[in-house]
Amino acid sequence: MRRRDDHEEEQAGWLTWLQGQLAERGYDVTSARSGDKTRVSVDAGIAPSTLTRILGGKAPDLEVQVALSRFLGIPLDELLIRTGKATEADFQHSRNESGQTAVSSENALTPEELAVLAGVPRDDREWFVTMVRRLRRAGDAHGSAAGGAAAEG
Incomplete structure (x- = not known):
């Protein structure tokens, strides 16, 4: 007690x-x-x-x-x-041994969600979101999912 x-x-x-x-x-x-x-x-x-x-x-x-x-x-x-x-x-944690949160590829995170999960300071989030979107577009333009997947976490 x-x-x-x-x-x-x-x-x-x-x-x-x-x-x-x-x-x-x-x-x-x-x-x-x-x-x-x-x-x-x-x-x-x-x-x-x-x-x-x-x-x-x-x-x-x-x-x-x-x-x-x-x-x-x-x-x-x-x-x-x-x-x-x-x-x-x-709680049963969905964290692997490194302490990172597992992310399902079925539900892609938005750039805004990525910023919060990554701990990006509020003042830098707009910049971060812009960069993630550019990485995703660059990956799509080159016919590669690698850019988008890397940006998604």
Whole structure:
């Protein structure tokens, strides 16, 4: 059974991690006057009051974690583990031994999805998407799937 102070330490770690993830994406949610809490709410598609509760220490419910997962480009299982809602043992990971996520060739990823999965900073994503599309076109123009396949991951 988990001790109460263990959960509080875990929650503090989650909040620090979340603030770091948001800061990496250009959002300063630690400053009351930055306006970034509102930007995060809008960009992530969650209510401002919900974000305030999360930043105040309340673990988000599943629906909000799904929205945060999509917004941050972080696997949902990682968020569930970080918030203490699940453990690693609760998941069967689709990762190979190198830690990379497996991608099915049946469902090609969009350049935007590739940018998020690759961890491309928000400011560089437009450039990244343009380059992936050019690589795909170059592969198609030369009658080769290699350019497109390489660009798809």
